[in-house]
Amino acid sequence: MEERYLQLLAREYPNRQAALCEIANLTAMSSLPKGTEYFFSDLHGEHKGFSELMNGASGVIREKIRIQFQDVLTNPQQNQLANLIYDPVKVLSLMHEYGRDTNEWLKNTIFYLTQLCRSVSAKYSRVHVRSKIPHEYDYLMEELLYPGQDEGRLEYGSSIIEAVVSSGLADTFIPQFCKLIRSLTMDWIHIIGDIFDRGPRPDRIMEELIEYGDVDIQWGNHDISWMGAACGNRVLIANVVRMGISYNNFDCLEDGYGINLRPLSDFASEVYHDDLCECFLPKVLDENVYDKVAKSLSAKMHKAMAVIQLKLIGQMVHRHPEYHMEDRNLLEHIDYEKGLYKYNGITCPLTDTNFPTVDPKNPLELTQKEAQLMDVLAASFAHSEALQRHVRFLYSSGSMYLCMNGNLLFHGCIPMNEDGSFERVEVDGEKYAGRALLDRLERAAREAYFLPKDHPDKQKNVDKMWLLWCSAQSPLFGKSRMSAFERYFTKEKALHEEVYNSYYRLSADPHVCDQILKEFGVDPVHGHIINGHVPVRQKDGENPVKADGKLYVIDGGLSKAYQAKTGIAGYTLIFNSHYLALAQHHDYISHPLSKPESDEMPTLQITQKMDKRILVSDTDAGKKLSQRMDELRLLVKAYENGSIVERAIGSYPKTIQSLHMETMEIVR
Template sequence: MDKKYLQLLAKEFPNIDSAASEIVNLSAIRSLPKGTEYFFSDMHGEYEAFLHMLKSASGMIKIKIDLTLGKTVSSAEREALAALIYYPDKEQKRLKKAGILDDEWRRLTIYRLILVLEAVSAKYTRSRVRKRIPQDMVYILDELLNVTDDVIKEYYYDEIITTILDTGIADHFINELCKVIQSLAIDSLHIIGDIFDRGPRADIILNELMKMHDVDIQWGNHDISWMGAASGNRALIANVIRISMRYNNFDILEDGYGLNLRALAVFAGEVYKDDDCALFMPQTLDDNIYDPVDTKLVAKMHKAITIIQLKLESQLIKRHPEWEMDGRDVFGNIDPVNGSVELNGVRYELLDKNFPTVSREDPLALTDEENELMTVLTNSFMHSEKLAEHMRFLYSNGSMYKTINGNLLFHGCIPMDENGKPLSLTIEGEQYSGKAMLDKLDEVANKAYFLHPCDEKENSADMLWYLWCGPNSPLYGKDKMAFFERYFIEDKSTHTENYNAYYHFSEQADVCRFILRMFGLDPDRGHIINGHVPVRIKNGESPVKAGGKLFVIDGGISKAYQKATGIAGYTLIYDSHSLNLAQHQPFIAGESEHTPTLSMVERLERRANISDTDKGAELLGKIDDLRELLKAYRSGTIKQKQGRRPNGNCII
């Protein structure tokens, strides 16, 4: 091993004792059970439902409560304890108002919470648990969690709890205990894309994700649309505004990100003042709390930004012939005078024929007023500090795909042709397919955001638009995005969006094994985990496909999908014993007793330890390095120094 590297390692472990101690420490950690991984997908701004899933660990905290207290505590009391753990502030205020919050209740509740905390922290090292505990509570909880003598334990608990009550910190202590339980229940969090759009507040979801200790994100096409908008792509800026107008979601734009829509409101009110814009009335799934806007004005704004988006998208298609999307240059084929459009050789009458900003000679040209509006909107997006903060988080914690602990995570698909072979995509003049395509697109996405203004940045941002809706996009996976047809054409046959062949072939176990091998994973032990396509369980569909090699976990957290799916989302939970699916019912605020239905989909042959994970492999590499350092000390190649390791805290 390189001597310079060993000399650097020796600064942290200056002698045989410190290096040997760390080898023992890391070996012990590798023998612990693996932490529980949670997989979520397609939250689509439904922050209340998603936050409840996080706070409840998708029902796993309630299961821990039942296992720990089920023989001694009534079902109603266990439900109440679960509600307290999920929402400690709110529940304590409610109980205080009801006159229940007395010292007897506090004493019993602290005792029960400590028992639940013992259960959720059992697989972690003491060091790791301490890192999740607020500094002012570390000593107290460390002592309470590590009493082993049952006779002493009861007396010890009683003495400490009495002191907590006497000092008046019980309510704060209960609050923090609940938050520590929440934190320890989820070891790592995987988001399989589509945080944004449809639901009211994706920004609140991101604020919460930024607090998590271990989270990764596989971008979805709705995420990439916002990433492109934040990179300055005007078509995607129009797109994210249009979708927000469609669902009447002003709060995320104005309150969440401070984006100023006044210019759009003024423009739309003037240009479409005599137009009722009936086809553009918003679908109101959630009320705006901070920025209520008259729905008639929303409809005008919705139409105004839709027309601008269609023009900008056709301009993009003409600018990038390598995408081979001429058939989707729909606005280039519009006849604004006769109110019709030609698609695939067929002329259709338009449902809305009022286009005051569209010229027959050049239907794709933005008017001076539209250009000025887009400049104002672009500046607003580019100067939003909160949006920039969230985008940096999406980039630093996100990617096109992730391989972890033998599993392959990506949002949409590996584009395939009708023979099941990976399709290629032209990126920066070269052809890419399969894993190489996703790797290259990851690079392009970073260029779009982080490069200084130049042609390469602009082209990369254009590529993000292709990822949003292009036919060979691994994030979209359909032959077209028919939003123009759904808005303007009555014939529903034109609304059909055909899925890429991947969605057929991926239901075959052999194809999933082929894809897993492509990404360097064990085809027999690994799984593919996707989102993007809502699983319609009410139609008999299952999220478990290809004999258990593929999990599709978009089950409809978004209210927009729940009529189609019949449920309200899935969580895939991978603990040290098994893989489990939690099937959620529609979230109703204040009804936290709706524990999801949990079903085991795969039992592991033996309990998985950290040694079986990617983290375990990383620790083994460190152990090997330390063994080399020991050899160097013992041979005299590197001289020992007196003293222990400067910082002996456990590394995980």
Template structure:
């Protein structure tokens, strides 16, 4: 039975039996609607332009809606143009202004067509929910157009609305708002399965976008967690995020997106490596900087400087925490400075770059005073970056290490297994867990590190956990035996660069292993699926994202431009609507051409599971919550009937008690 105090509180919102009955009727009607469409994306890696296109196009399903409604009325080119208008209305309007002889007529036609598509994607929702999504200023007119009927007496009324919109120069705004409303309605729930940050240039814009989305959750990836650790002031995490983004030429994001001051690093790097070309450290230039075009030779020096700082700081943590079992990653003390070699796991290799003036052979993991000043400056910038801290707090409020929803399990990396397919016991911070219990424990520890660090530890010290989960061999976010950053930078022999994956990635080809994981998280293995990211699927080499007989889907297909040569495609979206589950396979995103046109490659959509019957909201986790609300309201109704709670009715602007 619902607590009487809770019923009293509920009565404040529903003060009489009429309001209770009205809400029960509303909730029962909602349960009969089809479930909204869920979209799953992973490994965005800062590729904002491609990501926002995937979301605004609903991964190809909006084009399917356009074909469904206009295939007999519009040519393929016209349908493609309508799709382009929805995907990027601002750019398409700008182009049409130049190309259309009668721009007003084009606007009227565009609005009519957008209304039809908007009606179609809104059909799964109540009118009240659609109204809440509509923009404030244009919402009334959009509402009238969306819920128009076929009554001939009202045709003139609707035409007059559109004519007035055009006459008062509001057509462009209306078109943009209709296009964005269509995209919002088409994607009811957005799941980001990790790795928003690093490599690509605009993770800050992805975070801004996610913070405006009405229904989003995030499963943290190892790249997200290392940023979370940096936001705590942890120097190992800070050095890692700076090194990665300097190495990918992401200076606009670092300095202008997040306000991180790189001048002390640049100044010291220029001083120390003035005559050093730092050839092994030249950046990967996938995107040009608009506001902060750092010369590539200086970027290489900065990369080398922060990399050395990183290896020193990490070495200090490894020495202080033998329980992490990372001793094999202590390599600075294995350098033979006289011969220019390094010993890695018993084998000696020549160094590609032996100019290491900041490393003291007698104490190789000690930061110089100048290096400490650089790290202090970076820490201060990160801790004082309101934008970054706001984004990290959003990761906590809308994110978790894993999520279960509507029968499906989502996590970024892996679940630790032994070679023979048993859950592997992992000990972190003195606690040993495995499977779902391990993920629950680590989720709590990550939150405590940021919000409530253990007594006697600073937040930065507690964030050593984030650093370990970034690269540790027992980390469910990393899933490899080691991170070979040092080897890639300093050793030419590519055999040393290899990072061996854990048994999980072999075992997930077996259906029984996937069943075991789903059941361990309390889900039904007869229809539950696992959604996974982290390891790019090399489709060009014949790999498939579908594992375990259709029970697990690895949806990292290479949204990041850094991976597209390896994968052969540009990412996957997993789609789960009321009728089926599907994989949408994307081609590389094409930016605007100089003439304002843009090529949108329609993805290949493959249905991977058809539901035996249409899934309604009553069948979802949200439906379960709604049914619980109905139960509470029915108990409140009984309390009103018994008189144990007094009813209140409005009268002339005031309320009076029936009793």
């Protein structure tokens, strides 16, 4: 097997010199500083806020400007340069408006951008930096970034800047330079779940992540809901439509994903014509641009989908008694004649008793028109090119959890018992706990999407996507129940309560974190758990850093729906070669950039300094590089002992540089 593999490797490195050259390249690469990782969580459709965080690297660019230019530029000038990099089109427009766009300012700005770009690119190879430079300006930017020390070369750099400004290219050159700086500042992005729901355009966040490329996603329960809808789970199709309407997200549903809501609009208008549906008025956190719908009609559509979803949930509960979710079958616990809800010893009046499509004798049966409506919606989800493309990206770049560079990432929880042991959860007749449970549920989620339609296990895995969305035993949810429907129809507080899994309390104990890290093969001495899912109420004194620094909970409220509770607009965790740091964000939408020197920068707090600078060789990618070098050394020996015959370098079509780039893609 080893000889066969070396024969394949020899196709890429056809002689001893080529293999030795690549060993030298990878050895040099291993000695570079580790790239910067960024951890975001619970984006919830807030595409404008997320773009702000991406463009400013969550405050890191402002900090690098301070270090680079603290003795050269005033604080307002540093802010202006930072804002230019974040939003170059807006700042250039403001400079034009205020008459500050002089040739001298443009030349100085390009000079400062050049200095900053040299600084942020210093830890990368030239091959890597070259791959990030915009094609139309590759020659000019590369010449500026690598000027040499000869006096003539320095004058050459000044002449390039002069030529860019005098030729009128500055307004296009500067934004591209800013884009290069941004791309070099963020080496890798982790999304710790919940891209979807509540905010206006999760579809645009997905497009941005796909374009960026260097990203992984740990699925959240809201992501799983959309993934399940794309798989054809009708409960979750109803769920994402209901939630979209409840937050007035018609632009996402109709413009973003092309979901046909006209039949729902017609149905709701007909069935709930005289019903004010006051319990179903949408939360309008954002106005629609393309699909403006009156609140009164939205409320009717919202109620129509809520009732349909309740019927489908009841059918799911009957179909799968092994889920043990009988408490979600609300419609069979209603006394329709008296307008009462009865469950588990509690009886309370309903806030809404108008159920024109519910047959009290058979409350879970869809009417003919409801069934037809669900057929139309299911077809829309199945044939939405944008949604299916985004869901494929969630599968290809996502997982239930990730272990990377000494950190364990997952969205919600590892289900635990009160005594601190891992909860054993039954899946298809077998019980799983800890890491094995997440692996088993990930397999089910993948089979739900990728198994052929006629496969005997297809439907049961599609059904499990609802379990992952809202089950008490789901690592993505981990609460006793989802009480959204009790909140619609009752005022009984006891029915609204959602009890968190023991994990959320126990994980504040560093010994419990050590136990979890060991379960996933992560070093408990240096490792960290990174979570989202539960908003950190910063205004109430909650700290996102818990368990003596072993646990980071970074759902800080980027979603506008949570900001009143949290008091901030989210966190970003940043892990570079020197430290771990938390960026605490402001409400970007409520405080838009109005002046070039405006100061709305995130607050950056270093939470842990590294004992020594972390190099690529210390990372997971470094381990892959080391393995690759060991394989190349075996190839060199094979060439030297003649077991593999060398070929001339010219006989192979690829250059060593292109092979090196391919190797770097493998280790990434």
